[in-house]
Amino acid sequence: MIFEGEELVCVRGERPVFAGLDFRVGDGEILLLEGRNGAGKSSLLRICSGLLKAAGGRLLWDGRPADEDWDEHHGRLQYVGHQDALKPVLTVAENLRFWARVNGVRVSAGGVDKALERMDLRDLATVPARFLSAGQRRRVNLARLLATPARLWLLDEPTTSLDTVASAMLAEVVRDHAAHGGMAMIATHLDLGLAGARRLALEPYRLAV
Amino acid sequence: MRALLALLVRDLRLAIRQGGTVGMTLGFFVITVTLFPLGVGPELELLSRIAAGVIWVAAMLASLISLDRIFQADYEDGSLELIALGPTPLELVVLAKALAHWLTTGLPLLVTAPLLAVLLNLPVNGFVALIAAMLLGTPALSLIGAIGAALTVGVRRGGVLLSLLVLPLYIPILIFGVAAVEAAIGGFVVAPHLAVLGGLLIGATVLTPWASAAALRLALE
Numbered sequence: 389m390i391f392e393g394e395e396l397v398c399v400r401g402e403r404p405v406f407a408g409l410d411f412r413v414g415d416g417e418i419l420l421l422e423g424r425n426g427a428g429k430s431s432l433l434r435i436c437s438g439l440l441k442a443a444g445g446r447l448l449w450d451g452r453p454a455d456e457d458w459d460e461h462h463g464r465l466q467y468v469g470h471q472d473a474l475k476p477v478l479t480v481a482e483n484l485r486f487w488a489r490v491n492g493v494r495v496s497a498g499g500v501d502k503a504l505e506r507m508d509l510r511d512l513a514t515v516p517a518r519f520l521s522a523g524q525r526r527r528v529n530l531a532r533l534l535a536t537p538a539r540l541w542l543l544d545e546p547t548t549s550l551d552t553v554a555s556a557m558l559a560e561v562v563r564d565h566a567a568h569g570g571m572a573m574i575a576t577h578l579d580l581g582l583a584g585a586r587r588l589a590l591e592p593y594r595l596a597v
Numbered sequence: 598m599r600a601l602l603a604l605l606v607r608d609l610r611l612a613i614r615q616g617g618t619v620g621m622t623l624g625f626f627v628i629t630v631t632l633f634p635l636g637v638g639p640e641l642e643l644l645s646r647i648a649a650g651v652i653w654v655a656a657m658l659a660s661l662i663s664l665d666r667i668f669q670a671d672y673e674d675g676s677l678e679l680i681a682l683g684p685t686p687l688e689l690v691v692l693a694k695a696l697a698h699w700l701t702t703g704l705p706l707l708v709t710a711p712l713l714a715v716l717l718n719l720p721v722n723g724f725v726a727l728i729a730a731m732l733l734g735t736p737a738l739s740l741i742g743a744i745g746a747a748l749t750v751g752v753r754r755g756g757v758l759l760s761l762l763v764l765p766l767y768i769p770i771l772i773f774g775v776a777a778v779e780a781a782i783g784g785f786v787v788a789p790h791l792a793v794l795g796g797l798l799i800g801a802t803v804l805t806p807w808a809s810a811a812a813l814r815l816a817l818e
Contacts, residue, residue, distance in 0.1 A: 439678055440818050463684040471675025475607075477614040489603030490683045 390414045397444035398431045404593045405431050413571045421575040423590030429575035433542045437467045466538040472529040476518030484535050491536040503534035522549040541572040600685040601693045608697035619701050626659040630713045641718045648717035649778035656706045657767050663702045664742040667694050668750045678817050688806035695743040703735030726781030733794040734774045740801035741766045747812035
């Protein structure tokens with residue numbers, strides 16, 4: 389399976405962010421997005437998820453335009469954005485179970501428990517999310533990736549507020565995902581130590597004179 | 598289907614755990630209605646004449662003040678974009694959320710309304726019509742309100758804008774909701790008014806998903 393973008397153009401508030409951008413991710417590949425603030429890393433991930441419409445260009449999944457059926461495209465991706473999307477009054481496990489169900493995953497299959505285990509959240513499972521630290525909240529958000537399997541991971545600064553142990557945990561999870569044939573596009577400033585990951589450098593757009 | 602049920606259950610659970618939300622709406626409803634006997638005086642005849650109108654207007658305002666709950670919190674904490682990225686079409690998500698809003702707002706209002714009708718000395722033969730009209734009208738309030746809530750989701754402190762958008766759209770429900778009760782009291786046929794309310798409800802059920810989902814997609818860009 390190949391996910392690719394061709395000649396993508398992104399415009400935010402009449403200001404061009406990038407233009408003519410191409411990328412390509414295949415099975416088991418990790419693509420790291422690099423670039424200065426405002427280079428369009430987040431915008432590219434949001435375009436890939438379908439949250440943001442590209443002003444031009446095409447998104448292709450296995451050669452077929454992704455915008456043919458957005459619901460189908462959404463079904464094969466998981467997105468981690470800047471916000472953790474946790475409900476403060478629900479416990480960690482309840483939050484995760486909700487996201488699993490919304491994505492059509494059977495909770496009884498035990499995926500949620502495994503995800504909690506994997507992100508070292510076992511002891512926090514019954515704690516309401518409002519008592520979590522920023523790093524713990526981020527880990528719950530990342531556990532969502534494990535609780536609801538998806539082919540394509542779009543991670544926007546996933547290491548925000550994670551400590552070194554948790555960052556290593558995340559790198560391990562991403563490596564595992566790729567090893568099982570998954571794809572990931574990650575915008576990050578931190579070196580996650582992902583051997584074999586390809587890099588895509590985004591340049592701030594400058595008008596040609 | 599399972600996803601929609603999960604969404605509904607979560608919204609109900611949030612409403613219960615956060616407490617206050619249901620109670621506050623009901624409290625607002627009760628207090629607003631109670632103000633009228635104090636304001637216009639305890640003349641039973643006058644009160645029974647305005648009872649239906651007062652209850653409907655208060656129910657609308659109570660429903661209105663809780664509308665921002667439908668999408669606002671989910672928008673602010675990033676849940677809404679993840680829900681939009683889920684496999685469930687956003688149109689159905691809107692319906693599930695409007696239903697959750699009705700269950701936590703419209704239904705409690707419906708249950709309390711007869712008690713307040715006693716307070717306002719509503720004639721006995723108007724009660725059934727009031728309940729029937731509210732049963733058809735309050736879901737329509739939640740649905741139409743969901744359009745306004747979706748349109749103002751990205752607006753900070755959009756409460757006033759929300760009322761300006763939604764209240765004019767509530768007018769038909771108010772007119773026919775009150776007319777049904779008046780007809781029952783006057784001994785006329787109630788069915789036509791209820792049929793119009795039912796029609797409004799069906800119309801809102803069909804239009805709301807599209808309108809709200811489109812507004813939400815814009816807000817999420």
